[in-house]
Amino acid sequence: MRIDVVSIFPEYLAPLELSLIGKARQDGILDLHVHDLRSFTTDRHRTVDDTPYGGGAGMVMKPEPWSQALTAVAEARRGHQGKPVLIVPSPAGERFTQALAHELAGEEHLAFACGRYEGIDERVIEWAGEHFDVRPVSLGDYVLNGGEVAVLAMVEAVGRLLPGVVGNPESLVEESHSDGLLEYPVYTKPAVWRDREVPAILLSGNHGKIAQWRRHEQFRRTSERRPDLLEVFDAGKLPKADRLA
Numbered sequence: 001m002r003i004d005v006v007s008i009f010p011e012y013l014a015p016l017e018l019s020l021i022g023k024a025r026q027d028g029i030l031d032l033h034v035h036d037l038r039s040f041t042t043d044r045h046r047t048v049d050d051t052p053y054g055g056g057a058g059m060v061m062k063p064e065p066w067s068q069a070l071t072a073v074a075e076a077r078r079g080h081q082g083k084p085v086l087i088v089p090s091p092a093g094e095r096f097t098q099a100l101a102h103e104l105a106g107e108e109h110l111a112f113a114c115g116r117y118e119g120i121d122e123r124v125i126e127w128a129g130e131h132f133d134v135r136p137v138s139l140g141d142y143v144l145n146g147g148e149v150a151v152l153a154m155v156e157a158v159g160r161l162l163p164g165v166v167g168n169p170e171s172l173v174e175e176s177h178s179d180g181l182l183e184y185p186v187y188t189k190p191a192v193w194r195d196r197e198v199p200a201i202l203l204s205g206n207h208g209k210i211a212q213w214r215r216h217e218q219f220r221r222t223s224e225r226r227p228d229l230l231e232v233f234d235a236g237k238l239p240k241a242d243r244l245a
């Protein structure tokens, strides 16, 4: 997979050189390119923002540097099938979920446009639709100062799903949200720590009972912490009788 990220703070994406994503880049699984939006400006001051039409606080990102940057990104993949996906982090986007991470992990090429200030001139989003499948995406119902933090999270969530990135693919199966539920609690040595014991069932060696206990814990946790997920789960999946299977 190729990933292009455009930002006025390219150094914000440096953490993507570390750990599993960094190794995926070294292994050639992930081909990540970070572009400084200011390198696509033409004025002496390398201007990327201006005052908003209609007034209001803050500044808005100018359209022309973005069109130059995104054209360069689209041309980097010319000749490949279909339109690349352009993810535009935004408080006004569709919610980023594990399901969307899986969908994006199936793409050949992802581009991310990191806005700042009060956002990117809306005409860029409209124009970009000629060259990309444009997806405004929200990390959650809170406001960040820009798109970079959201891109770090999304690149990690998508990258770890690519074959060969996570050592044991089995670990991707039972984690939170993979089956619509939160994951069960995990424990390791010592068996007793500060007078707190590991649940005895986990030391029993009875794998059927352990699986049953873990499933029950998934439902208990999800019911306590994210009852909204249970509604979705119930609407779409197992009959109640199997819920604690």
Ligand SMILES: N#Cc1ccccc1Cn1ccc2ccc(-c3cc(N)[nH]n3)cc21
Pocket (backbone or CB within 6 Å): 089, 090, 091, 092, 114, 115, 116, 117, 118, 119, 120, 137, 138, 139, 140, 141, 142, 143, 144, 145, 146, 147, 150
């Ligand atoms: N746009 C905007 C905006 C609007 C009002 C106030 C502050 C901003 C800052 N901002 C500029 C770019 C940008 C990108 C993504 C987010 C973002 C995503 C999630 N999930 N929260 N915040 C915010 C971003």
